[in-house]
Amino acid sequence: MAEDIKDEAALRLRRLLEIRAIGIAALHEGAQGLDCWEYLTELKGLRVRGHKLEWREAKVAHLVALRQRATQVVGSMRTLRELCDEKGLEDRFVAFEALVKSSLGSIRLTNHAFREDNFAEMAHEPIWDRVGDHLKSLKENGYEAFLNSGTLLGVVRDERLIDHDDDIDIAVILKANNRQAAAGEWLELRQRLSDEGVLDEDAINDPSILKLTPVNGVQIDLFPAWFEADKFYVYPHTLGELSKTDVLPLKACSITAYPIPANPEKMLALNYGDGWKTPDPYFKFPWHIATERFSSFLEGVRV
Template sequence: MIQTAPYNETTSEALMALRDAALAHLSGDPVAYDAVGAVAALDALDLSAAAAASPLALEAFAAVVIARGRRPRRAQKPLYRLFQARLAAGEQPAYFEFADRISAAAEHGFSLEGVIFNRPLTDVDQPQLWRDTQAALAAVAEVFGPAFLNSGTLLGAVREGRFIDHDDDVDIAVLMPATSAEDAAQQWAAGIATLIARGVVEKRARRNLGMFKLNSTSGVNIDVFPAWIVDDRLYLYPHTSGELSRDDLLPLAACKTTGLPIPRNAEGMLVVNYGPGWRKPDPGFAFAWAAANKKFADFRTALDKAGQS
């Protein structure tokens, strides 16, 4: 099958023009720049989902948003998607070159509040990051219950004995004593409030309440997710919704390479999370968040209520 570009040459030229003009403005170019007009021009392109996910479109959106000077945090999601796209294509230098140009905008008075520039874990002191992970596991276990490696970090530890080369954060989970989605939401919200009061977690905007982030000394985010058991079936937001049993998780085992706690049936959890082909590296893997959130609709609804109480 012949693969076609996600947009035509005219659209490509328009995106490049919008991106380059915004980058020039961010670099302090004295030429007059119509920030509001650039946003309108970008919206007028009415890009398809595939086109909007292309590296060029993601760069244009991020540059235009930050060049406007309002709500720079809106550039965070496209920057992250750009990072993932470049990693999957083996184009890391292109991402870092663009990120450096955006980062330099702060020197010219542009706000980068809420903007994070990702980097692969291969660039991080991995022994120190494992120590940070161990400290995070202990901190959250004290509040919620047993904590263990999760998702991409579990995958790397089991499959490769280290962090995955193309990953950019750490994933852990906690098992709460909740016996329903409603109980889980209440305990999750209460635990986060406790960690905020202790200064372990920063008070955060209401985005995905189903997880929170811890900082590490390595500068890498440690993402924490909730788990609970109902009628001996395991629920771990957002990937496991009753497919595994209590015995698949408990008693927790020790990872052979890191010594850190992992599910008793770690391979079974990786099948649920990543599919039967989890043993083969896939830098382009994208988690199906929309479908996952539907499976956890009761928990997310209860979370919204708990967050308002």
């Protein structure tokens, strides 16, 4: 019995390495004539103890060859980097990353998509103009809003939009003073913005995040924020860890003059961790944790 199990593991490892080799070849030569989806399906049953690196490389190679599931690719690249760091194989990750980039050519991998450009190549002025339009619209509706998450990180750390990013993040401060009231107000605000024609309705797939009208293919995400007494909440990254004085009064960003929190560094550390000052194209936000932490708010908006 033990020999049978050992033989089966050896067969699975051999097949895993074959699929990895096919994926690597696809990165070099293209995926023409290959059924990469079939290989990816087969990979699900080929996890072999001690060979996480090979499995993850195989998955990334086939997805990149297909130009599909960019979010999974970014997450897998982060996992690969961590595995290589643990094993002292940093050069292996650097070489694999270089192969991925070479295979993509002019295509850019972002957290959301494989696309022809990211903020490194885009003109920023029309993007900021559209952001200004949306901030003005929110103000006319009686709401303060500020640059949030990746957009805030860019203007504070890089003094520009982050090169490897491709969307805009804004947070709006609701008038509600608890999570249940915030959920109700969020739904009301969605309807109001929809009536005004400033929502990209077709792009909204999660009621907790609204999509404002885009510009030049750049999505603009609107996130809910509110105070509960002196504690500040921003879905999905801040659950009362900031005080009112950390946020208000909002101040003008030195790059755009648009509003940002009074203490943006403190918010960024909550959102991105202590390493927020170092650019990381493979950063992945822990959405599963945020879903648990904000469960009462999410239950109210997902009706």
